[in-house]
Amino acid sequence: xxxxxxxGAAVVTAALALAGCSTGGGTSNGKVTITYLVxxxxxxTATAKTFVAAFEKAYPNITVKVESRAQGADGDNxxxxxxxxxxxxxxxxxxSGSQIQGDHPDQTLTDLSGEAWAKDLTKDFKASVAGTKKGxxxxxxxxxxxxxxxxYNTKVYEKLGLKVPTTWDEFISNSQKIKDxxxxxxxxxxxxxxxxxxxxxxxxxxxxxxxxxxxAADYTANKADAKYAKQPGLLGFQYTAEVFxxxxxxxxxxxxxxxxxxxxxxxxxxxxxxxxxxxxxNVKQSNPDxxxxxxxxxxxxxxxxxxxxxxxxxxxxxxxxxxxxxKLDAAKKFIAxxxxxxxxxxxxxxxxxxxxxxxxxxxxxxDVLTLVKDEQKYQDDGNTGSALEFLSPxxxxxxxxxxxxxATGQATAAQGAALYDQDVKAQAQQLGIKGW
Numbered sequence: 001x002x003x004x005x006x007x008g009a010a011v012v013t014a015a016l017a018l019a020g021c022s023t024g025g026g027t028s029n030g031k032v033t034i035t036y037l038v039x040x041x042x043x044x045t046a047t048a049k050t051f052v053a054a055f056e057k058a059y060p061n062i063t064v065k066v067e068s069r070a071q072g073a074d075g076d077n078x079x080x081x082x083x084x085x086x087x088x089x090x091x092x093x094x095x096s097g098s099q100i101q102g103d104h105p106d107q108t109l110t111d112l113s114g115e116a117w118a119k120d121l122t123k124d125f126k127a128s129v130a131g132t133k134k135g136x137x138x139x140x141x142x143x144x145x146x147x148x149x150x151x152y153n154t155k156v157y158e159k160l161g162l163k164v165p166t167t168w169d170e171f172i173s174n175s176q177k178i179k180d181x182x183x184x185x186x187x188x189x190x191x192x193x194x195x196x197x198x199x200x201x202x203x204x205x206x207x208x209x210x211x212x213x214x215x216a217a218d219y220t221a222n223k224a225d226a227k228y229a230k231q232p233g234l235l236g237f238q239y240t241a242e243v244f245x246x247x248x249x250x251x252x253x254x255x256x257x258x259x260x261x262x263x264x265x266x267x268x269x270x271x272x273x274x275x276x277x278x279x280x281x282n283v284k285q286s287n288p289d290x291x292x293x294x295x296x297x298x299x300x301x302x303x304x305x306x307x308x309x310x311x312x313x314x315x316x317x318x319x320x321x322x323x324x325x326x327k328l329d330a331a332k333k334f335i336a337x338x339x340x341x342x343x344x345x346x347x348x349x350x351x352x353x354x355x356x357x358x359x360x361x362x363x364x365x366x367d368v369l370t371l372v373k374d375e376q377k378y379q380d381d382g383n384t385g386s387a388l389e390f391l392s393p394x395x396x397x398x399x400x401x402x403x404x405x406x407a408t409g410q411a412t413a414a415q416g417a418a419l420y421d422q423d424v425k426a427q428a429q430q431l432g433i434k435g436w
Contacts, residue, residue, distance in 0.1 A: 032326045033063040034090035034334065037082075039075050040068040047350040048093075054346060055337050062330045083108045088320035091331045093142055096128040096316040097390035105138040106131040110319040113137040115332060117339035117361055122379065125358035128313045128390045139316030140335045143347055145355035146278040147375050148203030148310045148387065149298045154370065156184060156271045157295075164297045166307055168239065171272075171300045175248045178271045185250035187243045188265060188273040189407060192257035197403040199274035200243075201228075201236030204299045206308035206385030208232045216391035222428065222435040228417040235302055237413035237420075240406045254408070259286070266290040274299075276312065280371055281352045296374040298383070308385050309378035314358060393431060396423030 038048045045068055052064045067089055069078045076099070082088040083103050094100060111133065112118055118126075118137050129139035150171075157164075157174075160181055165171040175186035190196045208215050211232050218226035228234060243249055250256060250270060259282055264270040266287035277296055284291045298307035317338060319331045337343045344362035353368050356379045364376060378384055389395055399420055406416035428436040 031061045031063070032330045033065065034323070034327050034330050035065045035067050036334070037067045037069060037089035037092035039071045039093070041071055043351060044093075047346065050350075051338070051343065051346050054342055055334060058337065058342070059330075059333055062333065064334065079103070083320060086320075086322050088322060090319065090323045090327050091334055092318055092320070093315055094318060096125065096139060096141070096313045097386070098393040100129065100139070100316070100318070101131065102393060104131075105129075106133050106136065108320060109138040110321055110323065110328070111136045111138060112140065112319070112332070112335070115140075115336060117336055117359065120339065120359045120361040122358050122360075122384070124311060124384055124386045124390075125313055128386055129316050129318075139318045140338055141314045141358040142317050142338060143314035143350065144353050144357050145311045145313055145375075146276055147296065147298075147355050147378075148199055148276045148312070149274070149296055150272050151265060151275045151277065151280070151294055151296055151371065152272045153265055153268050153270070153293055154295045155293050156268050164295075165300045167304055168300045168302045172242070172246070172248075175243065175272065176246070179248060184268065185264065185270040186248040186272060187250075188256070188261045188270045189243075189249045189253035190256045190258045190261040190273075191253055191404055191407070192255045192260075194400045194404060196258050196261075196275065197240070197400045197407055199276065200239040200299065201399065201403060202387060203274060203276075203310045204236040204239070205388045206310035206383075207235075207299060207301050207305075209385040209391075210305065210308045210383075216388055219388075219424075220392040220394060220428075220433065222425075222433075227421050228424075229414065229421050234413060234417050236299075237403070237406055237417045239299070240403055240416075241409075241413040244407050244409055249407075258282075263287060266294060268293070277371055277375065278312075278354045280354055280369060284352060284369075292370045294369075294371050296371045298378060306381075306383050307378075308383045309375060310387050311355065311379075311384050312387050313390055394424055394428045394433065396420055396427050398423045 036048060038044050048066045052066055056062065056064060069075050079094055080103055113135055117140065125141055126137055129137055131138060160177055162174045162177065165174055178184050178186040215226050258279065261273060262279060262283050263286055265273050266283050267290060283294060298309040301307050317335050323331050339359060339361040348365050353364060353372055355372060356376045364372065402416050402419050405411040406413055425436060
């Protein structure tokens with residue numbers, strides 16, 4: 001789900017031409033001007049302007065100029081180039097996780113661990129904006145998380161007297177009871193959108209990490225035990241295979257799309273869907289009256305240990321080391337404002353909240369969806385872990401295709417996992433990662 005970073009001459013030229021680097025603005029009469037770089041998605045720029053207006057009202061001596069950049073790979077290259085050439089804006093919004101860690105944060109970014117708001121960050125988010133310097137925190141969260149796991153129809157569960165499963169055996173037992181009741185697909189698969197095949201694997205990573213906190217580092221370093229063909233990495237492939245082998249999936253799994261699958265889940269003709277919670281926005285639009293009939297639980301564990309919710313962290317706000325003096329003071333105030341009650345409210349209103357905040361400084365609105373309340377419980381209990389892509393830069397590009405083979409009986413779980421290990425190896429070699 002992360003993108004490769006390729007810097008071409010044309011991108012370098014475009015990046016250097018962008019206005020608003022931290023050398024501009026100056027200070028006079030106690031006033032200071034800083035620049036804030038965001039991507040050019042309409043919602044992103046609109047929210048940035050709303051946030052800046054509120055900030056400038058609170059700090060009338062600070063002016064913030066919003067600059068925009070391209071999205072996607074072009075935007076990644078712009079960020080990379082601006083950091084490498086000491087031409088970055090005073091504050092910028094960008095991905096958290098392995099992608100920013102590939103831009104040498106210890107050398108390019110300001111350590112914010114001493115700021116008052118840093119103590120309120122979740123451990124998972126801190127890890128996603130860390131470098132190699134012990135205890136360093138290079139970013140502040142912007143927006144909310146979302147989770148991977150099982151979205152389920154609470155009305156179906158209530159009707160059949162089912163409890164949220166915590167073990168895989170309980171999940172299979174629930175699914176069999178749903179099948180026996182008739183007329184309801186126990187487990188949704190929607191391979192009309194091939195990316196949706198990945199969730200039993202991707203959303204199980206927090207459980208892997210809970211068993212072995214070093215797994216991601218060992219995986220990145222090509223250690224023999226951190227392979228998907230071995231446990232605990234193999235489990236997600238086995239789960240994918242088992243629900244098909246036991247006839248627990250919908251008959252139209254090969255053609256059903258994510259959007260139509262979500263409608264079935266909302267309407268109760270399907271009961272459980274391995275999915276990321278950010279898609280709940282589609283349900284709010286297609287089935288607004290049923291959106292709160294959908295709950296969430298983390299992928300159950302095979303050994304009876306507490307299930308952990310796999311989370312995708314939000315973007316972050318960063319300050320480059322080129323921002324100094326009065327501009328640095330203003331930039332720190334700007335980021336602190338994002339963690340104030342006003343800043344949190346603006347973030348919550350910017351888009352539908354699909355998961356918890358990554359800081360206790362921000363509280364969820366009282367009217368959040370049922371699914372989000374379920375997610376928050378895992379965070380309150382400390383049973384969370386970041387998705388693998390926030391801890392490692394390696395993700396094989398063919399995972400979704402391999403898992404469709406496993407999910408339709410064309411390959412066994414072991415065969416699929418071995419294929420994916422080879423896919424990972426090829427990707428790691430292409431990225432030039434040591435040890436591969």
